Amino acid sequence: VTWQPEVDEIHRRMALAEAMGGPANVARQHEGGKLTVRERIARLLDPGSFHETGGLTAKPVYEDGRLVALTPANFVLGTGRIDGRRVVVGGDDFTVRGGAADGSVAYKAGYGELMARELRLPIVRLVDGTGGGGSVKTLDEMKRTYVPANPAWDVVVALLSEVPVVGACMGSVAGLGAARVVTAHFSVMVRGTSQLFVAGPPVVERGVGEVVTKEELGGSHIHAHESGAVDNEVESEDEAFAHIRRFLGYLPANVWQVPPRRAPADDPARREEALLALVPRNRRRGYDVRRLVALVVDHDSFFEIGRQHGRPLVTGLARLDGYPVGVLASDPLQGGGGLDAPASEKMTRFVDLCDTFHLPCVNFVDQPGFLIGTDAERAGTIRAGARALAAVYQATVPWVSVIVRRVFGVAGAAHGNAQRLNLRYAWPSGDWGSLPIEGGVQAAYRREIEAAPDPDARRRELEAKLDALRSPFRTAEAFGIEELIDPRDTRPLLCEWVVTAYDLLPGRLGPTRRGCRP
Amino acid sequence: VSRDGVVRSPSVGRVIEVLVRVGDAVGVGQEVAVVESMKVEIPVAAAEGGQVATVLVVAGDPVRAGDVLLTLAGARNDKEGV
Numbered sequence: 001v002t003w004q005p006e007v008d009e010i011h012r013r014m015a016l017a018e019a020m021g022g023p024a025n026v027a028r029q030h031e032g033g034k035l036t037v038r039e040r041i042a043r044l045l046d047p048g049s050f051h052e053t054g055g056l057t058a059k060p061v062y063e064d065g066r067l068v069a070l071t072p073a074n075f076v077l078g079t080g081r082i083d084g085r086r087v088v089v090g091g092d093d094f095t096v097r098g099g100a101a102d103g104s105v106a107y108k109a110g111y112g113e114l115m116a117r118e119l120r121l122p123i124v125r126l127v128d129g130t131g132g133g134g135s136v137k138t139l140d141e142m143k144r145t146y147v148p149a150n151p152a153w154d155v156v157v158a159l160l161s162e163v164p165v166v167g168a169c170m171g172s173v174a175g176l177g178a179a180r181v182v183t184a185h186f187s188v189m190v191r192g193t194s195q196l197f198v199a200g201p202p203v204v205e206r207g208v209g210e211v212v213t214k215e216e217l218g219g220s221h222i223h224a225h226e227s228g229a230v231d232n233e234v235e236s237e238d239e240a241f242a243h244i245r246r247f248l249g250y251l252p253a254n255v256w257q258v259p260p261r262r263a264p265a266d267d268p269a270r271r272e273e274a275l276l277a278l279v280p281r282n283r284r285r286g287y288d289v290r291r292l293v294a295l296v297v298d299h300d301s302f303f304e305i306g307r308q309h310g311r312p313l314v315t316g317l318a319r320l321d322g323y324p325v326g327v328l329a330s331d332p333l334q335g336g337g338g339l340d341a342p343a344s345e346k347m348t349r350f351v352d353l354c355d356t357f358h359l360p361c362v363n364f365v366d367q368p369g370f371l372i373g374t375d376a377e378r379a380g381t382i383r384a385g386a387r388a389l390a391a392v393y394q395a396t397v398p399w400v401s402v403i404v405r406r407v408f409g410v411a412g413a414a415h416g417n418a419q420r421l422n423l424r425y426a427w428p429s430g431d432w433g434s435l436p437i438e439g440g441v442q443a444a445y446r447r448e449i450e451a452a453p454d455p456d457a458r459r460r461e462l463e464a465k466l467d468a469l470r471s472p473f474r475t476a477e478a479f480g481i482e483e484l485i486d487p488r489d490t491r492p493l494l495c496e497w498v499v500t501a502y503d504l505l506p507g508r509l510g511p512t513r514r515g516c517r518p
Numbered sequence: 519v520s521r522d523g524v525v526r527s528p529s530v531g532r533v534i535e536v537l538v539r540v541g542d543a544v545g546v547g548q549e550v551a552v553v554e555s556m557k558v559e560i561p562v563a564a565a566e567g568g569q570v571a572t573v574l575v576v577a578g579d580p581v582r583a584g585d586v587l588l589t590l591a592g593a594r595n596d597k598e599g600v
Contacts, residue, residue, distance in 0.1 A: 284559045335529035335583075336556025368556040373530045375582060 016056045017095040020096030026471060029095050033193045034171060035237050037076045037091040040126050044089060044241040045080035047214040052078040053115070054108050074129070077112045079121070082245050085253060085260075088116040091126030094171055097137075098129060110152030119153050120254035122164040124244055127181050128171035136262035149175060156183055157282035160516040161356060163250045166244050169194045169223075169230060170237065172214050174203075181219035183518045186305065187230045187351050188240045188245045191220045196230060228309040228342055233320055246303050248416065250317040250324040251357050255512075258505045266298040268495035275487035279405055279429040289314055292364060293329055296491045302327065310346030312337050312371070317359070320491075326354035326397075329364035332405070339411045340371035342382035351391040356506060356516045360398040360501040363416065369409030384417060389414040394514055400424065402490055403481070407432035425485045425493055430472040432481075437466050525564050525588050527581040530556030535577055536588070542570045544590060551575075551587050568592050 020026055020036055029036055035043070041050055054077050058070035061244045074096035079088050090112040098435035116123035139145055159165050160183065167184035172195045181187050181196060189196060197204075197218035204210050204217060224233035233352050234240045244426075250260045272295040279287055293302055304316040311334040318327045328350065330337030339347065354361050370376065370385045401415045403426035412432065416422040441462050442449065452458035485493065527533075534552040538544060544564045551562040558589030575587050 284554070284557060286558050286560065329522045333560055335531075336558035336560070338556040368558070371530070371556065373582075375530055 005202065006379065010056070013058070013070065014052075015060060015065070016070050017055055020072060020093050021097075021384065023072075024243070025095035034094070034128070036095060037126060039095045039171065040237065040241070041076060041078070041080070041089055044126070044244060045082060045239060046125065050089075051080065051255065052076065053111070054307075055106060058243055061271060064352065068274075073090075073108060075108045075393040077108050077141070079115070082122075082248055085248070086121055086123050087248065087351055088112050088119070088123040089126065090123070090178070091170070094128045094131040097341075097417065104385040110155065113152045113155040113159060116163050116165075117159055118204050120163055120256065122126075122166070122248055122251065122253060123159065123307040124166045124248075125180050125184070126168050126170050128175045129173065129177055143165075147230070150179070156180070157515075160185065160509045160518065161255070161371045164357070166247065167230075167241055168244060169196045170240070171195075172200060172218075173175045174198065174200050182229050185251075185356075185516070186232070186244070188232045188234055188243050189220045189224060190237055190240055191233050191235055192401055195219050196223055203326055225308040226309050226379075228345065231306045233308060242299040243303075244472050247305075247317070249301065250319070250359070255356060255358070258502065258507050258509065259357060260322040261324070261412055261471050261502070262319060262322045264298065264319075266301075266321075268328075269492050271488040271492065272296075273488065275490060279427065281429075283405075283431060286336075288333075289329045289331045289337075289366070293318070293327055296402075296494065297325075297327065297363075298322065306346050307351065310343035310420050312333075313343040313347055315346060315350040318362075320362075321495040323498045323502050324359055325498060326350065326359045326361040328361065330366040330404075335371055336368045337366050337406075338368045338371040339381070339385055339388065341379040341381045341384040344370075344381065344388040348384075348391045351388070351395055352514075355391075355395040355397045355512055358397055358505050360498060360505075361395070361400070363399065363401040364402045365401050365412070366405040367408065367412040370411045385411055385414075393417050393419075394507065394512075396512070398496065398497075398504055400497050402494075403427065403430050403432075405429045405431055423497070424481070425474075425483050425490065426472060426481045427487045427490075428472060428484055429487075430475075430481065430484065431470065432472075432475070437470065438464060441466065523566070523568065523591070524586045525550055526563060527553050527583060527585045527587055528560055528562060529553060529555035531560070531580075531583050532578045533575045533577055533581055533587070534559055536573055536575065538570050538573070538588070540570050540573055544568055544570060553581060562587065564590065566590065581596075 026036055057073035060067050061069040073088060074093040076093055077090040079086055090109055103459040141246040165184040167181035167187040169181045169189035173181060174197055178196045178198060195214040195218040201212055201214055201217060204212060220233040223230040232243055233241055250259060275295055278292055297320060302316050306315055310478040312331055314331050316327050318325055370381050399416055403424055407415060416424060442457060445462050449455045449459050472484055474483060476484050531553045532556045536551045538550045544550060545567050547563050549561045550564050553560045553562055569592055571589045571591040573588045
């Protein structure tokens with residue numbers, strides 16, 4: 001007189017669903033160098049922490065009223081923990097219908113998005129298929145067509161302003177699936193086994209006559225390197241899970257919470273001797289900006305986002321005395337660090353990410369200005385750059401700039417919001433203004449130089465005179481820069497700043513007035 | 519960085535110096551030229567080893583991002599070069 005038979009039936013059905021698309025399809029998935037959706041979820045989450053929602057959703061086969069077989073829905077959904085913190089996770093099962101959605105999937109995926117929104121939990125989408133967009137086969141089954149609507153898209157968009165959203169491209173992902181990957185704060189794809197495109201090779205060949213392979217069309221070399229549609233490229237699925245776990249570790253569960261501090265594992269007073277000589281005295285020589293960042297932030301705490309794209313700007317998350325912060329840094333070895341259109345776009349997204357989740361920002365500045373030249377103009381550098389400026393000026397998160405070397409032009413001026421308390425520390429290598437002395441002297445003083453008995457000597461004299469005026473001490477005398485610091489003091493100063501910044505956060509939580517866009 | 523037997527300019531700018539000549543053996547990661555962009559000198563390294571077959575630029579030449587600076591014969595992606 002108990003309900004044990006029904007309880008047993010629940011377990012039987014869940015066990016049937018565990019078989020996914022059957023041994024042959026699972027083997028094919030593995031042969032392609034890919035894990036199944038259930039293996040992925042298990043590896044992403046803390047061991048044993050997955051709790052499934054909708055595990056009974058399936059296409060059943062009944063005989064005499066008894067279920068004898070089932071095809072599970074090809075979207076697996078649930079919650080689990082990452083470093084002990086709860087998240088929503090959902091993934092396509094490519095072993096069933098090649099990941100193409102059946103009717104129940106749109107509801108399941110949409111339910112997951114709603115869970116994330118109403119429970120205010122981060123969401124991870126493991127996309128491997130069309131992820132809800134259906135296939136032409138659906139037409140044959142339904143005997144009718146339909147006007148497309150993107151399921152639960154209001155929630156998908158709203159989530160960006162409320163909880164961390166991660167999109168992982170885990171296979172050949174097209175259409176709506178592709179849109180779900182990139183409608184995220186952080187996206188990742190696996191080199192060689194994942195591709196992303198609006199439409200795959202057969203559709204492309206029919207539509208525009210281009211004959212390409214999946215990899216040529218939408219491999220990670222396209223999206224993580226060229227287009228910037230996906231943030232990080234990884235070498236394996238396990239590395240993808242590691243990136244996702246790491247990314248979420250810096251973020252709060254939602255915008256109403258303060259980002260999580262970790263027990264500090266590094267001395268806040270650490271002063272690195274190497275910083276004193278890191279910037280070459282020769283202004284024309286670059287340096288390793290990632291080394292600079294690594295020397296300043298907590299040991300091994302820098303997680304770079306978008307390394308292969310928009311390379312003049314390095315962006316990533318890090319910790320100072322255990323507190324998560326956003327880090328921006330120009331890379332002088334990539335086009336001199338000049339902001340081009342891709343780097344500007346990267347900057348906009350990164351500043352919006354930090355502002356949305358109240359991550360205080362540290363900007364290491366060595367900015368020669370927007371990239372110049374015909375190619376840069378064609379790329380729309382000025383509008384992309386103006387958008388990055390707007391992001392900096394709309395941000396209300398605590399912000400500090402460390403001026404490492406150059407601050408030139410409009411892009412340089414955007415190192416911080418000059419109308420706010422523009423907190424900044426400049427290194428003695430600071431070099432700023434709007435006039436490049438080298439080469440500029442010849443143009444500006446042409447007549448005087450030509451009239452001199454020894455024009456070359458006169459030019460050198462003028463250059464030396466102007467070069468002396470370039471000293472950052474003269475700027476400091478006029479309070480044009482508030483502080484020149486010993487580069488070795490950078491970390492202690494930032495670790496003191498970050499405590500103050502975090503004291504301010506509780507009063508500033510909640511969604512920002514401007515929403516976040518992908 | 520391409521691995522197709524050519525060394526390309528990483529940025530728009532001007533060639534400051536070409537450090538190799540036709541016939542020179544070049545190893546992976548060896549600096550072969552310097553391009554100045556936005557007033558910073560960017561060292562250009564070979565992504566693969568090989569023997570310099572042609573040098574297409576001289577110091578002072580303006581270049582765009584992706585322009586071929588030199589080509590390598592028998593390019594091999596190893597440490598020793600050829």
